Amino acid sequence: MALRDATGPTRGIRGRLAVRREVVRSFAQKMVRTCGGTRAYGRVATHVMGTTMMSIDQAAMSIDQAALLEPLELREISDAAITVIDEQGTVVAWTRAAQHLVGYCAEDVVGRSATLVLPSFEEELGASAFAEQCRAQGGWSGTAAVRHRDGRTLNLSVRLSLLWGQDANHRWLVSLTGMGACSPGMVDGSVRKSLFARAPVGIAIRDPQLRCIWTNDEMEHDGISRDRRVGRRLKDSLPGFEAEALEAVMRQVLASGTSAVHEYRAWPPEDPRREHAFSVSFFCLLDADGQALGVCSLTVDVTSNQGVRERLAILSQAGTRIGSSLDVMQTAQELADVAVPLLADHVTVDLAEPVPLGGEPSARIGTTCDHSRVFRRAGLASIHPGVLPESAFARGETISVPPSSPLAAALRTGKSRLEPVLDTTPGTWVDHDPAQAQKIRENGIHSMMIVPIRARHCVLGVALFARTEDPTPFRQDDLLLAEELVTRAALSLDNARQYTRERSTALALQRNLLPHRLRGGVAVEAAGRYLPADTDAGVGGDWFDVIPLPCARVALVVGDVVGHGINAAVTMARLRTAVHTLAELDLPPDELLSHLDDSVRRLAGEDDDAPDQMPEILGATCVYAVYDPVTRQCTMARAGHPPPAIVDAQGKVTFPDLPTGAPLGLGLGLVPFEAVEVELPEGSLIAFYTDGLVESHDDDIDAGMHRLATALAQPEQPLEDLCSSVMETVPAQAASDDVALLLARVDALKPTHTASWELPAAPVVVSAARHLAARQLRAWGLEHLVPTTELIVSELVTNAIHHGAGPIRLRLIKHQVVTCEVFDRGSCYPRLRHARNVDENGRGLFLIAQLSSKWGFRSATDGKLVWVDQELPSTL
Incomplete structure (x- = not known):
């Protein structure tokens, strides 16, 4: 049997185990900090991750109950009072834990009848029927009255285990545990017996030279027979076994006379493809003189408990790593990254074609088998980073799923599919998917899980989990974990999908509401740019416009609505329409802003009538200018907006000193807007922009305006090229706000x-x-x-x-x-x-x-x- 010390160097263990243990360790530390650091909170029962899907929050709430069930056997074993009696019922070995529990020291009981401590067995131990029953069953467990040295009677949990030595001799190991270790309602004999039956304990007693002299049948879990074990040291029983750490613990127990707990991992012969975790408790056995007689080891297979902790740790990782953004493709990739290598060697996440674009998926994809289904590969991860040899399609590519594929079957039924051993023999579905069949054979994919991605009764896609280098097949508990991961990711994917749809709608609305052509007449050449905010912030309410006016004049306007999303885009459209209407009245800039301010405050008042709804208008800024090509005069006024930049024919950039004015809707109409006339030399360039172009979290607005002036100091460039140059100056930190830019090159009428x-x-x-x-x-x-x-x-x-x-x-x-x-x-x-x-x-x-x-x-x-x-x- 391959075996290694849990604290020693990793030998022959796949890289997944090291990563998984690190995750478990981090999760355990977090739980201990959260729950006060008690040892009981570090263990979680298997039932927590049973057939019931529960979130990590629900699992955390169940730790108290789980700590009372799962670790009970381990706590009883590690805290048990151990004594050894012979066939006649005479105590032949004692422990300090037994002394602490019943008050008798080794000198008091060793060599005397066990009935000194166990009066209820006075008649039963001598009864041949009871002895034969114990031998036939390999032991006995239940509750019994135990006499304390001070005369008190203690109701303790008692377990008798049959030990075998050379020449078919036998001994009895008695473990005594206080009932205080049990939770209320768990003190009757039947419950106690069932608890012990759930966790077979392997027992071995070794002499001071660490040679095995007594053992029970359960100790053969490692594939070594009793004849090969008795009379030999641990390292002699298993050639090549790295037992130094275990024997070092046993020597320490012999020297100190106390007990110790140690954990190690091994691959038993009955399950050689699966790593098992074992917890072993060591006790120093004392003779009649109180000297070390030997060491007793009690070993329990805690693989299932370890698996629960690992699954909860993976879910903890998923809670922090999946759904970090509102991007559909990134969320799908995060699901794949979390599952590799903690759960699988290779993971693909395929989404229905409309989903990455925010489209509505069908309630069930592939209700018929008459044609293939088209997906987009959104997530792809492998234990071979950068190579990804297991996939025939790259991330982002569209793929076609044949009707006979198990992916199509999972999508039709909406149920997960587990293939512990992947069948690739002729006549199976692999024959209908040659590309996938080739990848399966080339990379040794031998076990697979397929989980539909469902959210709000819709199928978003499918996730595939595969193992290649890990020889352990997927089991039912792996499928439960995969389904929980996919369920978590599905909610994040659906949120991202809905956000993508809303953002696309808002962006399309805003782009359609912005001018498609900028007409500046014979004297003004104009170009504009709009850059939406990043994915998280969403589309905003920035806009620009060029409005021809009578008498060859042109109005230039740029505005910025507070907020993001569809409300901001709709508000922008309303304000832009209001500006057009007021411009048709040919009002001066200051009067136009005053009327626009009244309109914003009136619209905001309408929002106040519906307090249960999100207000559509929270304020806006605007700059409005009118250029007359006959006089070359430009009359400008602004409402809380950054001033425009003026560039002469030589490239000199200036920012005119304009009265700031209050933002629209926030000035209460108390401060009038002021207009300023500026004479523009022929061939001048005037730039209007929103604050997203010049503001960032790291720099003040002066630095941003300096960057803008540097980019504008090239007036000879075509306006479209100059717009691109200016937009490249937008700092990455400013991506949380959208940007609008309007450039106008003015001329004079002859x-x-x-x-x-x-x-x-x-x-x-x-x-x-x-x-x-x-x-x-x-x-x-x-x-x-x-x-x-x-x-x-x-x-x-x-x-x-x-x-x-x-x-x-x-x-x-x-x-x-x-x-x-x-x-x-x-x-x-x-x-x-x-x-x-x-x-x-x-x-x-x-x-x-x-x-x-x-x-x-x-x-x-x-x-x-x-x-x-x-x-x-x-x-x-």
Whole structure:
């Protein structure tokens, strides 16, 4: 029998055992710290990991009950009072533990009848029927009255074990255990007997030279017969056996006269492919003079208990390692990594094709066998890291499962499948999967478990566990552990799948709500970028926009909604729509932000009416600018947003000093927004961005703005390339916030494309205004627009004279359309109305609306401005 000391160097033990023991040791230490450090909490009963699937929290709660059941035999053995009696019932050896229990020392009892201590056996030990019964059964166990030296009677648990020596001689080993070691309800003889029957104890008594002189039948668990054991030392019985550590413990027990407990591992002949763990308790036997007579060893197979601890340790590892992120593929890989090498040599995790993308899986995959099922290999692990020879498919590849495969069968039934010995003979399912058959034969896959991954009554995929180098076949308890691991992973996988779906929905919503084309007219070239936050933070509410305005002007806007997820994306869409609506009113930037602030506070008030729901709007920041290519003036205002960056043609970067303003929805309308006008040189570049571009956890915002300025100092680059360069400066630590970037290269309209005249507020100027406008149109080659333009100019100038105040300014602008502007200092705005047949007035604006493509008005410095657009011919 191969055997090694548990504390010695690893020899012939697979790498999995070393890793597993380290995990168990770490788990045990954690449990001892959690539970107060008592030895009882270090042992857990086998029933904890029985047919009932329980979480690690439930298992931890059951440790108290388990500690009373599973370690009872071990505690009784290690704490037992041992005495040896001969065939006539005379005590021939005593222990110090017996002295502590019943008060008699070795000098008091050795050489005397055992009835001194066991009065209830006074008649029974002499009865041949009882003796024959004990010999036939190999011993006896139960409860008996034991006399203490002070006269008290103790109700103790007693076990008689039959020992054999040379020439068929026999002795009796009596172990006495206090009933205090038992839990309430476990004191009757039948229960005590069943407990001892569950744990056969191998007994050996050795002389001071460590030669075996007495042993029982259970000691032959290691495959050595009694004849080969009796009269020999431990190392003589088993050639090549590394028994130095065990014999060293026995010598120490002989020298000190006390007891000791030791553990070791071995491969018994009846189960050579499975490592067994043994716990052996050593007792020093004393003679009538109180001197060391020999050493008694009591050995118990604790493999099942060790397996429970290992399974709980693996589950503890799974609780901390599986589900560390909301990424489906990573979670599947974590399941595979946890199982190798603690449970299997090779693990694959295959998910239904829609699952990695957040799709909804079917309730049961493969309800028919007429065609193959397509999966994606999401997790792959092997004891051969980096090589992975057991798999025919790499991680991330799509695979097809034949209908005859056991994977398909597990998916159809939704039940796990255990193949302790994999059958690869001709005619089995392996014939229908040549690629897998080749891998099985090449790598020696001999045992396999297949567990469907189920969550919320849906099948997400399947996990396969295989053994190659480990010769031990999978057993039922391994399948239970695999199912528990998969159950834990399934919940994390489903959470990740649902998050992926929600994030994809939010991201798609946001991308669809952002502008697909940025149209800046003839004077503004624009490009934008949006970078969503990382997987954990989710999509945010950053947005940008370019809005063409009348009179060749362009509005540039960037905003940032507080929060992440679908609510942030929906809020962004509402704010973007509100900005478009307000921009159509041609409001100045500061007034537009004031109206937008009112809208945000009103929407937030709607959320307050539903306190049980997550508020959709928690605040937002925004910067809004209007660029006029005729004057090269850019009017900007911001609401709690970082200032834009301006880059001149030489690459010099400046950040204009703009009043900060309160974030939208948070200023309570008490502080007005302020607008600032900045003249932009021709060819300048202006950059708008959100704080995710310049803020990080490690650096302050000044460092981020310096990085941005460095990246922007290349104005000659194409805008798309410059956008990419700027986005590369986003620090990795800032990935928890999304980023929006808008670059605009501005130009000025050529002086020849504008014409402006100052006119007095007198009726006689109407004719002169028509003449000036007609002459300019002919100079531009737009003779076909002269009649309608003369009518428009006549109506606008007449209204300015009658309803406004002088002086009057007439301006024509040729860009994508021809715009006619009339400015006056009045405050009476034109209003379109349908005149009745009897009305003399009210038809002018209606006529203008019919002749033009668009018209409107806006406030201007010290007055108002009315404008009218006419389409240019398509050939221009």
